[in-house]
Amino acid sequence: MKKLAPLLATLVIPTAALATNVAVVDSGTFFAHEKIRDHVWTNPGEIDGNMVDDDHNGKVDDIHGWNFAENLPKVFYPEHISDFSDGSVFKIFHLLAKIQAKKVTPEEKEWWKEHIQNLPKPQKDALLGKLNYYGQYAHSTHVSGIIAMGNPAAKIMSARIFPDTQLPASAANTEGLIYEALAALSNKQFAEVAHYLHETKMPVANYSVGVPMSQIAKNAMGIMGNKNPTPEQIATESKRAFEAFERQGKQWIASAPETLFVIAAANDGADNAILPVFPANIHADNAITVAATDGYLSLADFSNWDTNTVQVAAPGVAIVSSVPGPTATEMVPMSGTSMAAPFVSMVASSLKEANVGLTPIEMRSILIGTVDKKAWLATKVSSSGIVNKDRAVRAATLASTMTLDAAIQQARTEIADMPEVGSSVDFNPTETATVEPTREMLNWAQKLAQ
Template sequence: MQKYSMEEILKYLSKIMAAAIVTSQISAATIAIIDSGTDMQHDVIAPKAWINQLEIPGNQRDEDRNGYQDDVYGWNFAESNNQVIDYKYLGTLNDDMVKFFELQEKSMRGTITPEELDWMRSIIKNEDFIKRMTVYGNFMHGTHVAGISATKSDDAKILAVKLIPTEVKLPGQEIASLNQDKGIIDFLVKRAIDALAKAQTGTFNEIAYYVSDHGAKVANGSFGTGFPQAKMIVETVMKTVSKKEPNPETVEHYAKYFVNALVDNSQSMLKAAPNTLFVFAAGNDGLNNDEYPTSPTNIQGDNELSVAATIDYSSLAPFSNYGEKMVDVAAPGVGILSSAPGNKYIKVSGTSQAAPYVAGVAGKILDINPSLKPVDVKKIIMETVDTKSFLAGKVKTGGVVNSERAQRAAILSLDISLSKAIASAKEDVADMEVEVREKSRRAPIYIKGSVLPLPSNFVLK
């Protein structure tokens, strides 16, 4: 009789348990929230939290032998531990910030008063307020995003993946002491930029393998490095090294090259998780991603979607990035009420809020028909949109995601071909109602900088 070691027996039992868990949860789509941290104890998220049943919480061991010790709710890739949120920031939210978020929405809906507008313009110039807002924005961001996806998909399981540190140092804070170091000068050389992009790719690919291994059918990515951020990074480094004002054309050239390098190198994450649909936020810089690239949302593939933000179903949000070639669809992203750490709720605006709306719809589609592949889910979402004239030339589909129509197509796809299901769903489900604008409202007002850029994982070291 052949004898087995205890380690071999444990490995065998782990495989059996894993298979049982996958089988029992086959009807529930797992949505990975790749973000800045998620409060898995929040009342909205806790009932839908993905839990690694193979791990014994708090024993500092790696029972499932995947290399991530005690990854009960997911993993913190920013600090290499299992703490998917840092609760020490719970007291960061104050009354001014709550008021700011409220007025942020009112300004874009045209209901803000002149006095409120003056207050916003004044406080946005306050460096201490912006610093506090940035820290809280990162702390709250992942929880807010997770809540949106969770409420759009009844049976979804939320897997937390922390990529963005809560406090990110601004470019230049760590390079000032390096003076004329040749390594920093080489940063401006394309080969060095390529190396930097490849280093980021390693993290992205590790995350992609992680969410794939845990069976995530959908992954939301409301983060990114846009052209303005890339430009700031390049410009800051050049100023610090050369001690003089850099040529604007050179800065723009390197910024575009930098972001394109990030996009090109990040393309491999789609292959690392071929059974996962990645949903990316288009960006909050109000730019055309076809001309001014943003990473990773400019990645192109059968298992990715890029999402712009709208004001309900009536107009493109003024802060939203767009692109007829690079952005696929649009979804509501202004004044979105969702969860915040500590069992709070807050309204926030951004493409960060539009993307998880679509990720939640994708999860719902998979709840209905788990046999659909990422390319099928993408096809349903893109081909069931409400076509809008204000999105013509702005996104590939020229439309806003229609959740009800997409779900109808998923139901029909259980019995008929996908193409027929989509065609029938278009006939069965009407466009979503557009709110009639009150004559008393002013035109939407957007204060530049009132919507923060996407949180970026890029930290200059």
């Protein structure tokens, strides 16, 4: 009987290990991390490191994705990890997450005051610069970890769209760098990414990135001499700016019809109907936009919303996931719609695993049709609900033997809503909220996770 064991194992594994590919369009994923290393998409037509474009797609050695910002196969720069090896960044991220989850202790509040809030301005600026920089550096790895940990069959492709930058001297510099990088995200580059998604037949692509049109509008009005525009002027100009982006955005999303685009709603705590965000505000049959919730209790303070262009919500407060670090095992909590979108990408990839025949439009219908409906989301997202993984996967399975509508209805009767609890994080569960975070602390925390 002993001899049969390995054979049984090989018989069992293939049925459970159907790979589902997800593209993470972001700042470049650290594939060596222990939570991600077994979840790396590999281009089947490419031989690594031979300096030859084996699959003739115009990209030499695009083995695990592509760096679209610099036109290189290298999607991640591990040489910068040593800038963060002292661990201070990780400690501060943990504290920021506790602040956002409203689980910070009086002692921690004191520590924050002493070590951060009361720092002289140049040192505070330098520290915030480092944190902002790390937030961007780690972003794609954090997003990828959410997908890899949530769906054991997921394989991640990294499409890097931000260029490599040096550690900046101050927070103001990082903001400048981030906006420069966002402004450089031309539709041409987005179109190249979409072409690659189509070529590689990616069923799901995660976009935890966005350009707030209000920023572009304010810059444009500033150049035109209007340094203090009214909110109405900003809204009007933002909509005008969005129209130009929208035409091209619809084109590149339509150019990858086999891909479901999962897009973060953005983190301004604002209504996207008034101040549009790109690409979150693009309407397409194969795109879905995601707001963030604090667990299953409320819309996150920072989350954008819009019952027209934001379809679903997902947990996005204090989400613990993988980040680059010296031991390739570091985990850090981050908050943002950037963390809510990959939850939905993870569920979408699980739908594909349950029923490989589903189209992006069908996946989108299932995600929307199987949400946990919440009264407090009725004026925030079009489905009024939070994506429910088990119910969505059940509907995907049922859809192979019945109509999509019937499958969704049956899954709704079979699978209960998730328990109504707040952000479930690993922090000491006996600690309760005794200190209200200041607005300034929240602003920093939000910026870090954008």
